[in-house]
Amino acid sequence: MAEMPARMRELYDLIRHHDRLYYVEQAPEITDEEYDALVEELKGWEARYPELVPPDSPTRRPGGERAPEFGPVxxxxxxxxxxxxxxxxxxxxxxxxxxxxxxxxxxxxxxxxxxxxxxxxxxxxxxxxxxxxxxxxxxxxxxxxxxxxxxxxxxxxxxxxxxxxxxxxxxxxxxxxxxxxxxxxxxxxxxxxxxxxxxxxxxxxxxxxxxxxxxxxxxxxxxxxxxxxxxxxxxxxxxxxxxxxxxxxxxxxxxxxxxxxxxxxxxxxxxxxxxxxxxxxxxxxxxxxxxxxxxxxxxxxxxxxxxxxxxFPPEEALTRIRAITITVGRTGVLTPAAEFDPVHLAGTTVSRASLHNEDFIRDHDIRVGDWVYVRKAGEIIPEVVRVDRERRPPGTEPFLFPHTCPACGSPAVRLPGEAAWRCLNLSCPAQVREGLIHFGSRDAMDIDGLGEKTVDLLLEQGLVHDPADLYTLTVDQLTPLPRFGPVAAANLVRAIDASRHRSLARFIYALGIRYVGEKVAAVLAQHFGTLDRLMAAGVEEMQAVPDVGERIATSVADFFADERNRALIARLRALGVEPEAERAAPPAAGPLQGQVVVVTGRLSVSRREVEARLAAAGAAVTGSVSRRTTLVVAGEDPGSKLDRARELGVPVIDEAELWRRLGGRPS
The missing domain is CATH 3.30.470.30 (DNA ligase/mRNA capping enzyme)
Incomplete structure (x- = not known):
């Protein structure tokens, strides 16, 4: 600082002073324009004396470097x-x-x-x-x-x-x-x-x-x-x-x-x-x-x-339902929603709330024209709480859930044991749209710029029909489209190209397999290591994977057995989409090697530490008790998992026995 010209030092002091007034004291003395002028003046001095610029200069805050994938702390x-x-x-x-x-x-x-x-x-x-x-x-x-x-x-x-x-x-x-x-x-x-x-x-x-x-x-x-x-x-x-x-x-x-x-x-x-x-x-x-x-x-x-x-208790507001509409998700589920007169809740105006499924509408007897109380669950998601039946207008009729898909007209089915009606037409335009949005989402293939409106535009122009088509897009095709131009077109093509080698876990999740979320996708990727091994696995082999039960295993196996899905994956690979293989972690050797363990109830140390010790001892730790579970560790207030263990005859031990088997509790 001593080597700087006096005005340069003064600018650093002034900007830090005004930062404090604005962010800490909440009492700014100058306008935003005056503040920006000080910063611009400082940039000019820094350009003349780059060797004197300190690492914490306010002009360097945004940083030019690209941050790494966020490491653990x-x-x-x-x-x-x-x-x-x-x-x-x-x-x-x-x-x-x-x-x-x-x-x-x-x-x-x-x-x-x-x-x-x-x-x-x-x-x-x-x-x-x-x-x-x-x-x-x-x-x-x-x-x-x-x-x-x-x-x-x-x-x-x-x-x-x-x-x-x-x-x-x-x-x-x-x-x-x-x-x-x-x-x-x-x-x-x-x-x-x-x-x-x-x-x-x-x-x-x-x-x-x-x-x-x-x-x-x-x-x-x-x-x-x-x-x-x-x-x-x-x-x-x-x-x-x-x-x-x-x-x-x-x-x-x-x-x-x-x-x-x-x-x-x-x-x-x-x-x-x-x-x-x-x-x-x-x-x-x-x-x-x-x-x-x-x-x-x-x-x-x-x-x-x-x-x-x-x-604070969730706020509730009274409003009137004007319509019940149906949307179709990427897995074909028909989801009803209430459209109602706008109301102000938790700082925002809302006019729509999910009604979940046919059973929810029937159990609450929700009808078009009803007066209902709505709130934001967790002050985030609008939901219908109850119907004010005393205000119900004469002539309202119970809502009849459609048995055909509103997007493609195909018959909808409700499978035994499920609450949802589902369109089984894989070519349904609504499912294709939602599937493309999911494929490019941040937690899947992370294609920057592939938002809802872009997907809608690509479908409208006939440029894409499935995820593989994304990898055939060119700058020349995209440039003439509304909201594009050479720069936006080049950015999207570059983002698509960058997604060709995502991790296997991301790719599995991007495929949109029913019941497979991010966690299950990561477990499958870690266990099988490569896409080919996963595609070749049968239901029994998948059920041997921790946290993969019969329902998930059947869904994954059925997905990869479908010739249309296999053809899509083959086409993706031919276009250079090759998920990075993941090295399966070798099982740890230890006193609990080969055991499938569930921990339930409160223990004297953190759940994280207990599960780490179990994994180090060779055990596979899962979240639910099943016929594959070989041991349950029960602390205080264990709940339904203990009942399930007893029902299945799974051995149960307490915390003291756990530490005995592991050679002592942590210090």
């Missing part, structure tokens, strides 16, 4: 979730339990808004950001350091050279969420369902410049580790003040609550006021203020005992 201490309460009685029970747990300590609390975003853990070394990770499963998260550096709201450098690990929430303000969805729809992409999903997707972009463009922000609320020269904060209130002083954004509406009645008053104050916020919140968080008391209270395997989330 293992946490020394688990990043726990919170237990929920839903009414004042449960909130009083939380306070009472802490009183019993800490009888000799006075109790006071801090109330905070619960931000509806993506949890993040950031490490600063000597005041500089060195690592950022998502929460993941609490034990292992994803390394998203490059993308977090691209978020202007999160400082690269703190105001003091401390070593610090902090936890916070990445979120997308509502206004930016609405703007992002308008842009996505205009570009032919499917809109995000809610701001939380948008924040999660934006943070996981491979290119940090995309993350930077989304306008993500963050709030921080916990010091997980402190190694500063000053004493660590003694209370949660002090911790929030310290985070703010260090330049980290802290949601400003937190409040100290001396007792449970003050907590209740805090809830009442935000019950309606939350809708005026610039971001989504799905509740409030209450924490013991005394950090030493927090440590004494401890935690269960999943949640701290010293904190709780008060979840």
């Amino acid at each position: 293992t946490f020394e201490d688990p990043v726990l979730s919170l237990a929920n309460v839903h009414d004042f009685d449960e909130l009083r029970d939380f306070d009472r339990r802490l009183g019993e747990l800490l009888p000799d300590r006075p109790r006071s609390y801090v109330g905070e808004l619960k931000i509806d975003g993506l949890s993040i853990v950031i490490t600063y070394h000597e005041g500089r950001l060195v690592r950022a990770a998502t929460r993941g499963d609490g034990w292992v998260g994803e390394d998203v350091t490059a993308n977090v550096r691209a978020i202007a709201a999160i400082p690269d450098t703190l105001t003091a050279p401390v070593d610090l690990e902090v936890r916070g929430e990445i979120y997308l303000p509502r206004e930016r969420f609405a703007r992002l969805n308008r842009t996505r729809e205009a570009e032919g992409f499917y809109p995000f369902a809610n701001p939380r999903n948008a924040a999660s997707g934006s943070l996981r972009q491979l290119d940090p410049r995309i993350t930077a463009s989304r306008g993500l922000e963050g709030f921080f609320y916990q010091i997980r580790a402190w190694r500063g020269s000053d004493p660590a904060p003694a209370t949660q209130a002090e911790a929030l003040v310290r985070l703010h002083e260090l330049g980290l954004p802290v949601e400003p509406h937190w409040r100290e609550c001396p007792d449970v009645e003050a907590m209740i008053a805090y809830v009442e104050a935000w019950q309606e006021a939350r809708h005026q916020l610039a971001f989504d919140t799905d509740g409030l968080v209450f924490k013991l203020n005394d950090l030493a008391a927090q440590a004494q209270a401890g935690a269960t395997a999943k949640a701290p005992r010293w904190a709780v989330a008060y979840k």
Whole structure:
């Protein structure tokens, strides 16, 4: 810094000052245009003195490098979730339990808004950001350091050279969420369902410049580790003040609550006021203020005992059903939906909700013309809760579920034991459309730019009829199409070409085999290693794979036995689509080698650690009890899995016996 021209140093100081005012103090002094002018001026100085540009320059935030596939980050201490309460009685029970747990300590609390975003853990070394990770499963998260550096709201450098690990929430303000969805729809992409999903997707972009463009922000609320020269904060209130002083954004509406009645008053104050916020919140968080008391209270395997989330009840609205429509999914399922007068729920306007299947409509006696109460499940997915039969207009008729496909006119069938009606015509245009969208989706072949509107356009022009046709598209074919042009056409062809060598797990999932989600696809890929081995496997061989039962095995075998599917795969391979083989992990040798084990109930150590020890001992750990299960480990409150084990005569052991067989419990 000492070698820089004075104006260049001044610009760095000015921009950091205004970043703090905007993101931390929420009190900007200059307009966006004036701020942009400062940044542009700094870019000019940096172009003249590139050797003097520091690594944390605000002009470098978006980054030019492409982030790697997000590697794992293992946490020394688990990043726990919170237990929920839903009414004042449960909130009083939380306070009472802490009183019993800490009888000799006075109790006071801090109330905070619960931000509806993506949890993040950031490490600063000597005041500089060195690592950022998502929460993941609490034990292992994803390394998203490059993308977090691209978020202007999160400082690269703190105001003091401390070593610090902090936890916070990445979120997308509502206004930016609405703007992002308008842009996505205009570009032919499917809109995000809610701001939380948008924040999660934006943070996981491979290119940090995309993350930077989304306008993500963050709030921080916990010091997980402190190694500063000053004493660590003694209370949660002090911790929030310290985070703010260090330049980290802290949601400003937190409040100290001396007792449970003050907590209740805090809830009442935000019950309606939350809708005026610039971001989504799905509740409030209450924490013991005394950090030493927090440590004494401890935690269960999943949640701290010293904190709780008060979840706001779902909002309900009364509206009138104008129509019941049927859509056809990629597996041929006919799904009904209610179209109703628009209502405002949880910050958005909704006019449509799924009715799931024929049984749901019949059991709730839902009719066109009915007045119904709707809400957002988890404040995300609209659903019909109940019918107000006292308002039912005269002359309404029970809804008759169609027995023909609305997309192609083929007969629909309802197979024994299933709730869904299904179109079995594999050439059904609705199934072809949904199958193409699924094939190119992010978790499948990840073809950037192949959104709903693009698929619709390609089908309308007759350029594609199945996934293999995608790999025959050329820039010359795409350039004349609406919304394309040379650049967009080249980008889509490039994205399609890049998908030719995805992992075997992605390819299996992309095929859209019934009952095969991402997890099962990964299990099959790991077990069989190559596509040829999987296609040659029979039902019995597949059933030997952990987590693959008879229903899944039959579905997969039937799929690969169908000549039309085999022909599609052969054509894909002829066009250069060859999924990367996966090396099957050799079975571990150990005292439980060859055992198929199910763990149920609460144990004294985390489920993750138990399953890791079992796998290291040679066992295959599965999630459900079946005739292939050879052993069940039962902790406290084991539930229905224990009943199933007894029904099938599967041996059951307790935790003490498990550690005996494994040579001792973990230290």
